[in-house]
Amino acid sequence: MSKNPAEEVLKIIRSVVGNRDGFVPLHEPSFRANELDYVKDCIDTGWVSSVGSYVEDFERGLEKFTGIKHAIAVVNGTAGLHAAMVVLGVKENDEVLVPAFTFVATANSVRYCGAFPHFVDSEKETMGVDPQKLRAYLKDNTEIKNFECYNKKTKRRISALMAMHTFGHPVKINELVKVCKEFHIKLIEDAAESLGSYYEGKHTGCFGELAVLSFNGNKIITTGGGGAILTNDSVLADRLKHITKTSKVSHPWEFIHDEVGFNYRLPNLNAALGCAQLEVLPSFIEKKRNLASLYQRAFENNPYVYFFNENEGTKSNYWLNTLILKEDFLGIRDEILKLTNADNLMTRPAWKLISSLSPYVSCPQMEDLSCAKYLEKAIINIPSSPYLGEI
Amino acid sequence: MSKNPAEEVLKIIRSVVGNRDGFVPLHEPSFRANELDYVKDCIDTGWVSSVGSYVEDFERGLEKFTGIKHAIAVVNGTAGLHAAMVVLGVKENDEVLVPAFTFVATANSVRYCGAFPHFVDSEKETMGVDPQKLRAYLKDNTEIKNFECYNKKTKRRISALMAMHTFGHPVKINELVKVCKEFHIKLIEDAAESLGSYYEGKHTGCFGELAVLSFNGNKIITTGGGGAILTNDSVLADRLKHITKTSKVSHPWEFIHDEVGFNYRLPNLNAALGCAQLEVLPSFIEKKRNLASLYQRAFENNPYVYFFNENEGTKSNYWLNTLILKEDFLGIRDEILKLTNADNLMTRPAWKLISSLSPYVSCPQMEDLSCAKYLEKAIINIPSSPYLGEI
Numbered sequence: 001m002s003k004n005p006a007e008e009v010l011k012i013i014r015s016v017v018g019n020r021d022g023f024v025p026l027h028e029p030s031f032r033a034n035e036l037d038y039v040k041d042c043i044d045t046g047w048v049s050s051v052g053s054y055v056e057d058f059e060r061g062l063e064k065f066t067g068i069k070h071a072i073a074v075v076n077g078t079a080g081l082h083a084a085m086v087v088l089g090v091k092e093n094d095e096v097l098v099p100a101f102t103f104v105a106t107a108n109s110v111r112y113c114g115a116f117p118h119f120v121d122s123e124k125e126t127m128g129v130d131p132q133k134l135r136a137y138l139k140d141n142t143e144i145k146n147f148e149c150y151n152k153k154t155k156r157r158i159s160a161l162m163a164m165h166t167f168g169h170p171v172k173i174n175e176l177v178k179v180c181k182e183f184h185i186k187l188i189e190d191a192a193e194s195l196g197s198y199y200e201g202k203h204t205g206c207f208g209e210l211a212v213l214s215f216n217g218n219k220i221i222t223t224g225g226g227g228a229i230l231t232n233d234s235v236l237a238d239r240l241k242h243i244t245k246t247s248k249v250s251h252p253w254e255f256i257h258d259e260v261g262f263n264y265r266l267p268n269l270n271a272a273l274g275c276a277q278l279e280v281l282p283s284f285i286e287k288k289r290n291l292a293s294l295y296q297r298a299f300e301n302n303p304y305v306y307f308f309n310e311n312e313g314t315k316s317n318y319w320l321n322t323l324i325l326k327e328d329f330l331g332i333r334d335e336i337l338k339l340t341n342a343d344n345l346m347t348r349p350a351w352k353l354i355s356s357l358s359p360y361v362s363c364p365q366m367e368d369l370s371c372a373k374y375l376e377k378a379i380i381n382i383p384s385s386p387y388l389g390e391i
Numbered sequence: 392m393s394k395n396p397a398e399e400v401l402k403i404i405r406s407v408v409g410n411r412d413g414f415v416p417l418h419e420p421s422f423r424a425n426e427l428d429y430v431k432d433c434i435d436t437g438w439v440s441s442v443g444s445y446v447e448d449f450e451r452g453l454e455k456f457t458g459i460k461h462a463i464a465v466v467n468g469t470a471g472l473h474a475a476m477v478v479l480g481v482k483e484n485d486e487v488l489v490p491a492f493t494f495v496a497t498a499n500s501v502r503y504c505g506a507f508p509h510f511v512d513s514e515k516e517t518m519g520v521d522p523q524k525l526r527a528y529l530k531d532n533t534e535i536k537n538f539e540c541y542n543k544k545t546k547r548r549i550s551a552l553m554a555m556h557t558f559g560h561p562v563k564i565n566e567l568v569k570v571c572k573e574f575h576i577k578l579i580e581d582a583a584e585s586l587g588s589y590y591e592g593k594h595t596g597c598f599g600e601l602a603v604l605s606f607n608g609n610k611i612i613t614t615g616g617g618g619a620i621l622t623n624d625s626v627l628a629d630r631l632k633h634i635t636k637t638s639k640v641s642h643p644w645e646f647i648h649d650e651v652g653f654n655y656r657l658p659n660l661n662a663a664l665g666c667a668q669l670e671v672l673p674s675f676i677e678k679k680r681n682l683a684s685l686y687q688r689a690f691e692n693n694p695y696v697y698f699f700n701e702n703e704g705t706k707s708n709y710w711l712n713t714l715i716l717k718e719d720f721l722g723i724r725d726e727i728l729k730l731t732n733a734d735n736l737m738t739r740p741a742w743k744l745i746s747s748l749s750p751y752v753s754c755p756q757m758e759d760l761s762c763a764k765y766l767e768k769a770i771i772n773i774p775s776s777p778y779l780g781e782i
Contacts (some may be wrong), residue, residue, distance in 0.1 A: 007635050008599045028437060029437050029439065031434045031435075031439075032438075033435065035434050036431055036434050039430055039431075039434065039660075040430075040431075042615075043422045043426050043427050043430065043664075044422075046419060046420050046421075046422065047608075047617050048422075048608060048613060049420075049607060049608020049609070049613060049616060049665065050607070052617060055720070067398040075466055075467070075616065076466070076654050078653070078654035079654070097648070102651070103646075104637060104646065104648045105637065105654060108637070108651050108652060108653070108654075111651045112503070114505065126583070135486065140656040159552075168559060180496065193522060196696055216440060217438075217439060217440020217441060217442070217658075218440070221438060221659075222440060223657030224433075224439040224440050224659065224661065225441060225466065225654075225656065225657075225661075226658035228690055246495060246496065246499070247750075251741055252732070253728055253732075253739045254740070254743060255495065255741075255742040255743050255752070256748065257495045257747050257748050258748070258750070259749070260499050260502050261470035261495070261499060262469070262499070263467050263468070263470070263496060263499075265616065266616075267608075267614075267615030267661065268615065269430075269615035269660065269661065269664065270615065270616075270658065270660065270661070273434075273439065273661075341643070341644075348644045349438040349644055349645070350645060350646075352645060352646050353648040357647065357648050357649070358649050358650070359638075359648070359649070359650050359651050361595060386667075
């Protein structure tokens with residue numbers, strides 16, 4: 001073993017991914033199935049845009065895979081989060097609970113509603129929202145009036161919680177469902193990263209009122225750009241189909257739009273890619289889980305970092321494999337990032353806390369965001385493409 | 392000639408488009424060029440998402456075609472309108488002048504900014520905003536304070552005008568530029584329908600501060616779903632590139648976002664389609680103009696309708712060919728719609744006035760919207776696909 005901790009980490013990652021020519025990205029899409037056939041079919045038939053059978057097929061495929069009643073395809077995950085809040089009734093000057101430790105789109109979509117993100121802490125065990133801490137915080141800082149939750153300090157209504165399954169690892173979603181019920185807060189699962197991840201045998205995204213998937217280029221399956229909203233509630237599903245398609249009332253030729261609508265439709269061309277990707281999703285998951293087990297073994301008993309393993313009762317898609325620096329070694333993060341990237345192995349830290357970004361510094365937040373702050377400094381995502389875990 | 396006016400109109404349309412098997416849509420996309428090759432290239436290389444060379448190529452191609460300095464590709468036209476207003480500084484509780492006679496997305500995008508559409512009348516000559524009427528109206532109903540225009544009645548600032556080139560026919564854009572300057576109002580051209588249309592030799596979309604194109608499936612070229620923002624202003628262009636890509640600050644690995652951003656990026660897969668379509672756009676325009684001249688001749692001296700021909704000094708892409716019912720024959724519109732659609736010729740009326748839709752009835756509007764009301768009742772769009780005008 002080398003004496004330099006960062007060099008040792010590099011060596012271990014390299015021992016798992018092997019000596020490969022060229023750049024090894026964090027997560028590379030794979031198009032070796034029916035992608036070209038389905039896309040060619042769109043072009044041959046002329047159905048590339050917002051109406052087409054692949055959109056339907058993709059939605060039905062997502063329903064079957066996740067076990068949800070309704071999947072509504074949308075143009076991307078951010079659009080999905082926004083539409084989800086609109087139909088749940090998130091209003092101007094409401095507050096929405098958002099983990100400080102997540103991607104910025106979540107907070108942005110809250111602002112699109114004219115509401116404010118209210119940042120809460122995560123826990124090390126899941127990298128997601130800490131249910132115990134949240135309950136204690138809400139107890140102290142909110143009051144219930146007419147079955148609605150109000151922030152005592154700002155007097156604003158707290159209408160929803162966005163709970164994310166970070167890097168594919170399920171948050172303690174059953175606990176969060178309970179907390180949300182206790183405090184009359186609606187629950188949206190940000191499942192952008194967790195297609196193929198399960199909590200107690202049930203697919204993530206099937207616990208909250210609504211959930212949102214992403215099919216951006218770096219996700220476990222991709223449609224180029226795209227997303228979907230999941231719900232078991234038929235009324236919400238109908239509303240979502242309506243407002244994401246410009247709120248047009250069905251009529252053979254008249255243009256009647258009965259509320260402010262959005263152009264959040266997923267084009268058929270992109271859905272075609274999604275249909276092909278969905279067919280091979282199980283094999284992606286198998287390879288990614290195999291890769292994760294290789295990393296897990298390779299980093300066992302490492303003095304500097306530990307490999308984030310799925311929690312008991314959960315099954316993770318291991319979308320992005322994650323190293324966590326131990327408390328005493330936070331200082332070597334940037335050196336690991338530099339060494340690995342210089343060696344053509346793409347690695348990156350997690351997001352900066354949204355609560356610290358200039359557009360959001362003045363938004364309400366838990367005084368104690370200590371775990372989120374630790375995760376911000378401690379996490380390194382490492383190469384996770386399915387092909388690295390070929391069995 | 393038949394004695395039934397609607398039957399006569401049907402016969403004339405049929406005489407132009409010929410006896411064809413099956414349904415003749417309003418505007419069908421054509422993919423006989425490099426579409427499949429470019430899309431295949433995305434799939435083969437794995438670059439399908441928001442980063443990729445086709446996005447760059449498409450933007451540069453649009454710049455070259457229109458003669459604008461900067462084109463910024465976005466996920467659709469609605470997103471483009473929204474982003475355009477954000478960078479022009481349209482704020483909550485502002486008003487934005489919008490033709491009552493246009494597609495609802497324009498008003499929706501105003502509401503996304505928290506601003507209110509303020510509906511203005513069109514003129515028969517262009518089907519677009521009437522500059523004389525607008526000037527007179529602004530003179531009577533607004534006041535200028537600190538080089539900004541205020542609605543005397545609502546006290547709200549009027550920050551912008553959205554001027555649309557309806558069905559591809561250029562509005563009197565030079566006159567509107569003058570009115571906007573006089574009243575310190577920013578001008579956004581809604582060029583969603585007018586790619587390939589020129590006003591006094593200059594491409595539509597090159598007159599206002601910003602302009603927005605659409606590449607929806609029914610447009611003259613399509614990317615499945617997509618749009619672009621055009622501007623000659625480098626500062627606005629930089630701002631647009633930033634906020635449409637989540638406002639991420641460039642850094643090798645850190646996630647820093649310095650303002651509320653949007654996920655309005657066009658995926659590379661869709662841009663690839665756009666690149667191929669742009670190559671054959673000149674031939675589409677040629678065929679569409681030929682089809683329009685056939686319609687023009689066929690409807691010459693018709694007692695019931697006239698064919699909308701391009702105005703002097705303009706060159707139209709004739710995106711959607713348009714019949715206008717003469718005053719005395721407004722009553723036969725629905726019969727024409729029924730007969731033609733029953734005969735597999737797709738026709739449709741224009742939009743209902745946005746000012747009459749439930750989400751917008753209480754928004755400010757000109758008392759006299761008489762021309763818009765006439766156009767709403769008088770217009771029938773008829774089949775316009777390039778293949779119908781093959782030369």
